[in-house]
Amino acid sequence: MRTHPSECVVHDIDRDRLIRELGAVLPAHAILFEPEDTRPYECDGLSAYRRLPWLVVLPDSVAQVCEVMRICAAHGVPLVPRGAGTGLSGGALPLENGVLLSLARLNRILAIDPLARTARVEPGVRNLAISEAAAAHGLYYAPDPSSQIACSIGGNVAENAGGVHCLKYGLTVHNVLKLTVLTIDGTVIEIGGDGFDAPGYDLLALTTGSEGLLGVVIEVTVRLLPLPETARLLLASFASITDAAAAVGAVIAAGIIPAGLEMMDRLAIRAAEDFVHAGYPLDCAAILLCELDGARADVDEQFARLTEIFRAERATELRIARDDAERLRFWQGRKSAFPAVGRLAPDYYCMDGTIPRHRLGHVLDRIAALSDEYGLPVANVFHAGDGNLHPLILYDANKPGELARTEEFGARILEYSVEVGGTITGEHGVGVEKIDQMCAQFTPEELAQFHAVKAAFDPRGLLNPGKAVPTLPRCAEFGAVHVHRGQVPHGASAHPGIERF
Amino acid sequence: MSDADRTRDLAARVAAACAARAPLLLRGGGSKMFHGRDIAGTPLDMSDHRGILHYEPAELVLTARAGTPLREIEAALAAHGQMLGFEPPCFGGPATLGGAIASGLAGPRRPYAGAPRDFVLGVRIVNGRGEVLRFGGEVIKNVAGFDVSRLMAGALGTLGVLLDVSLRVVPRPQTEVTLRRDCTVAEANTILAELGRQPSPISASCHDGAVLTLRLSGGPAAVAATRRALGGTPVADGASFWNALRDHALPFFLQAGTLWRLSLPPRAAALDLPGQWLIEWGGALRWLDSAAEGATIRAAAAAAGGHATLFRGGDRGGEVFHPLAPAVLTLHQRLKQAFDPAGILNPGRMYAEL
Numbered sequence: 070m071r072t073h074p075s076e077c078v079v080h081d082i083d084r085d086r087l088i089r090e091l092g093a094v095l096p097a098h099a100i101l102f103e104p105e106d107t108r109p110y111e112c113d114g115l116s117a118y119r120r121l122p123w124l125v126v127l128p129d130s131v132a133q134v135c136e137v138m139r140i141c142a143a144h145g146v147p148l149v150p151r152g153a154g155t156g157l158s159g160g161a162l163p164l165e166n167g168v169l170l171s172l173a174r175l176n177r178i179l180a181i182d183p184l185a186r187t188a189r190v191e192p193g194v195r196n197l198a199i200s201e202a203a204a205a206h207g208l209y210y211a212p213d214p215s216s217q218i219a220c221s222i223g224g225n226v227a228e229n230a231g232g233v234h235c236l237k238y239g240l241t242v243h244n245v246l247k248l249t250v251l252t253i254d255g256t257v258i259e260i261g262g263d264g265f266d267a268p269g270y271d272l273l274a275l276t277t278g279s280e281g282l283l284g285v286v287i288e289v290t291v292r293l294l295p296l297p298e299t300a301r302l303l304l305a306s307f308a309s310i311t312d313a314a315a316a317v318g319a320v321i322a323a324g325i326i327p328a329g330l331e332m333m334d335r336l337a338i339r340a341a342e343d344f345v346h347a348g349y350p351l352d353c354a355a356i357l358l359c360e361l362d363g364a365r366a367d368v369d370e371q372f373a374r375l376t377e378i379f380r381a382e383r384a385t386e387l388r389i390a391r392d393d394a395e396r397l398r399f400w401q402g403r404k405s406a407f408p409a410v411g412r413l414a415p416d417y418y419c420m421d422g423t424i425p426r427h428r429l430g431h432v433l434d435r436i437a438a439l440s441d442e443y444g445l446p447v448a449n450v451f452h453a454g455d456g457n458l459h460p461l462i463l464y465d466a467n468k469p470g471e472l473a474r475t476e477e478f479g480a481r482i483l484e485y486s487v488e489v490g491g492t493i494t495g496e497h498g499v500g501v502e503k504i505d506q507m508c509a510q511f512t513p514e515e516l517a518q519f520h521a522v523k524a525a526f527d528p529r530g531l532l533n534p535g536k537a538v539p540t541l542p543r544c545a546e547f548g549a550v551h552v553h554r555g556q557v558p559h560g561a562s563a564h565p566g567i568e569r570f
Numbered sequence: 571m572s573d574a575d576r577t578r579d580l581a582a583r584v585a586a587a588c589a590a591r592a593p594l595l596l597r598g599g600g601s602k603m604f605h606g607r608d609i610a611g612t613p614l615d616m617s618d619h620r621g622i623l624h625y626e627p628a629e630l631v632l633t634a635r636a637g638t639p640l641r642e643i644e645a646a647l648a649a650h651g652q653m654l655g656f657e658p659p660c661f662g663g664p665a666t667l668g669g670a671i672a673s674g675l676a677g678p679r680r681p682y683a684g685a686p687r688d689f690v691l692g693v694r695i696v697n698g699r700g701e702v703l704r705f706g707g708e709v710i711k712n713v714a715g716f717d718v719s720r721l722m723a724g725a726l727g728t729l730g731v732l733l734d735v736s737l738r739v740v741p742r743p744q745t746e747v748t749l750r751r752d753c754t755v756a757e758a759n760t761i762l763a764e765l766g767r768q769p770s771p772i773s774a775s776c777h778d779g780a781v782l783t784l785r786l787s788g789g790p791a792a793v794a795a796t797r798r799a800l801g802g803t804p805v806a807d808g809a810s811f812w813n814a815l816r817d818h819a820l821p822f823f824l825q826a827g828t829l830w831r832l833s834l835p836p837r838a839a840a841l842d843l844p845g846q847w848l849i850e851w852g853g854a855l856r857w858l859d860s861a862a863e864g865a866t867i868r869a870a871a872a873a874a875g876g877h878a879t880l881f882r883g884g885d886r887g888g889e890v891f892h893p894l895a896p897a898v899l900t901l902h903q904r905l906k907q908a909f910d911p912a913g914i915l916n917p918g919r920m921y922a923e924l
């Protein structure tokens with residue numbers, strides 16, 4: 070992780086004075102500045118990148134958030150919003166001279182309207198808590214990131230999070246109806262509405278996935294869905310990744326949109342099995358988890374077709390979850406796969422490229438070849454139906470040079486994703502992690518357009534600087550790293566403030 | 571007309587207009603020229619920038635140039651048992667893909683399938699400086715950079731000239747039936763609320779004051795079960811009815827004087843406004859043929875938690891879309907400035923200030 074001087078927001082307010090001013094609007098326990106208190110906030114889910122925050126604030130009301138933003142804006146102090154800190158791209162990485170604004174204490178479910186099928190919640194509410202509260206009405210919130218027990222809905226909006234059920238039910242952007250957003254100049258704006266559209270530009274789409282750069286989300290209204298009458302899960306094993314990848318395409322081509330269609334390779338299967346004993350077969354190269362939901366009779370009919378397709382695509386074994394308990398156990402294995410793989414090595418690095426589905430087999434082969442080349446094992450567990458890959462590179466940060474090799478390996482996977490017509494990030498966001506690859510995916514004019522959008526909301530660039538969209542000077546200096554792979558430009562090591570983990 | 575890539579010419583014309591600060595009036599097939607405010611400008615014709623660039627049925631993705639006729643796209647999709655999920659209206663004219671996305675308008679399937687913005691995966695545009703830019707792509711999930719692609723949907727060409735659009739497409743439902751029964755608005759609401767409580771195959775609704783028409787789409791079993799539960803009479807040529815509704819070819823629309831489009835929370839109570847109503851989207855889209863004052867209609871829509879658009883007729887030089895809150899309007903102005911600093915792309919088509 071390297072910062073570029075063009076991303077630094079300079080201000081001269083002294084921290085003690087800021088603490089005093091914030092103390093007038095926040096209780097003392099809501100302001101953290103001693104290293105032992107701020108340490109837990111030094112990173113998000115991407116723990117390879119750490120920075121001790123200058124100051125952390127933990128407001129517990131919208132009014133307090135407004136006050137904090139007003140004070141910071143008045144002094145030109147940059148702010149980094151943070152939800153639950155499960156992000157995997159360093160989006161909530163703190164600044165050396167900025168305030169980390171935690172929204173975690175804004176965690177009230179404000180209203181559930183069972184007839185309109187909506188939930189209005191504060192940003193710090195956990196994703197799963199919404200579905201749990203809605204269950205009493207036979208409803209649920211569809212996007213279900215694997216981190217759903219921990220991640221916040223505000224963080225989901227900021228990342229446009231996906232999950233295993235997004236193939237059929239859409240991403241966060243398809244399931245959010247309304248947002249209340251606080252902009253850096255202190256205005257509260259309502260975006261979207263309680264109907265199916267709102268007048269003017271689609272600011273709802275623009276703010277979703279904006280990684281905390283455009284405004285702070287302080288309230289979210291989501292759409293709830295009725296729980297399906299039935300859900301059935303089929304676990305198919307394959308003797309090769311290529312067969313499994315072909316089966317994914319065959320299912321979609323048959324006009325079936327499964328509620329979830331996930332793939333795990335040998336290493337991921339083994340890790341998950343050891344970790345949660347999901348009951349996965351161990352003698353195969355890959356498994357697909359395919360769930361169908363809906364009306365019982367239709368699910369049964371589609372299930373029969375699905376079984377035929379998998380047979381035709383050379384599945385070596387088919388297991389049908391016998392009951393809900395087994396179905397949930399099969400999912401449990403998938404949803405715990407990251408931490409499970411994490412037990413195999415001191416560290417792992419999770420990638421997030423998306424590729425056209427028909428290139429799956431091809432790209433997975435390529436990743437395997439790169440894995441040999443770098444001598445670093447890779448486990449694959451991912452949203453196959455969406456073509457959203459999550460190669461997990463296993464490494465040991467304590468071995469000199471291994472993180473750098475891992476990052477380079479990761480960068481090559483991402484560049485390859487772009488090369489085959491995909492993108493560097495499907496759902497985890499750019500954050501600080503993929504900021505240099507943005508230079509490869511977008512032209513300077515496109516990046517300038519992003520900056521113009523940013524300036525429309527935040528002309529002084531105080532919200533989450535140095536994230537998501539690289540400055541043009543950064544691209545000029547660092548963006549070349551991955552083009553001339555391996556050759557770190559001389560500027561990089563000479564530059565002060567540059568940390569290389 | 572044959573397929574052609576007019577990117578260079580279009581970009582050059584925008585750049586020249588930018589330099590001269592001379593407004594352009596973007597035009598696809600012209601089927602929605604009535605939509606929005608009346609404005610002047612040199613026409614920028616998109617209809618010869620056309621052709622399907624890429625269609626991969628197994629990927630559920632299609633990319634086409636903005637001037638491609640919707641009919642051509644729909645035919646290509648139908649040949650593979652697929653369709654556009656948002657059922658775009660073409661109002662009987664030669665509608666193009668670009669116009670369908672820029673207008674952001676969706677047909678009867680909207681509440682159950684989504685709007686154009688929900689299906690847009692990527693765009694190539696010319697911004698107001700004449701620069702050709704690409705955002706998003708052809709993959710379902712993509713969070714690299716701000717979501718400029720979806721921002722273009724419904725922006726009425728005021729932020730950029732759409733060159734190509736990539737869309738997620740959907741399989742056609744296995745079965746589709748249309749049912750009709752006489753009932754009051756209140757009864758219709760009860761039926762719709764009941765249907766919404768469980769997962770149901772409903773894919774369109776229309777109530778004209780006396781008759782409720784419903785469409786069910788999906789697997790044969792679910793459709794049959796819901797159909798039995800609902801009762802009502804099957805309509806032989808359901809598709810023509812929904813197309814006529816989508817394209818405003820029903821008598822209600824043909825006879826309308828001043829037509830208002832009210833987009834409301836689906837369960838909003840009936841509004842006390844004079845005129846004729848036609849209600850779609852499970853109550854969320856209400857068409858009103860009324861001579862009442864615009865201010866009265868807007869106030870009623872806003873009080874119910876929604877917004878009102880002067881869809882056809884009335885003063886097309888005045889406010890057509892629902893006024894924005896001042897802070898939101900300021901943000902709109904800054905965004906317009908960010909994409910089109912010279913203010914040459916359909917200036918005033920959406921709001922006088924944009």
Ligand SMILES: Cc1cc2nc3c(=O)[nH]c(=O)nc-3n(C[C@H](O)[C@H](O)[C@H](O)COP(=O)(O)OP(=O)(O)OC[C@H]3O[C@@H](n4cnc5c(N)ncnc54)[C@H](O)[C@@H]3O)c2cc1C
Nearest residue numbers: 152153154155156160214215221223224227230231281286
């Ligand atoms: C084990 C594991 C599995 C995961 N699986 C998935 C998955 O399946 N799908 C997926 O999409 N992601 C997944 N993630 C990534 C992560 O959980 C999501 O990105 C999630 O949306 C982040 O939410 P958070 O509350 O933790 O946000 P944080 O990490 O705290 O913040 C993320 C970003 O959002 C911004 N932000 C947070 N709150 C606000 C707010 N209120 N207003 C404005 N900006 C804000 C931050 O500045 C930052 O840029 C996974 C992570 C882990 C650790």
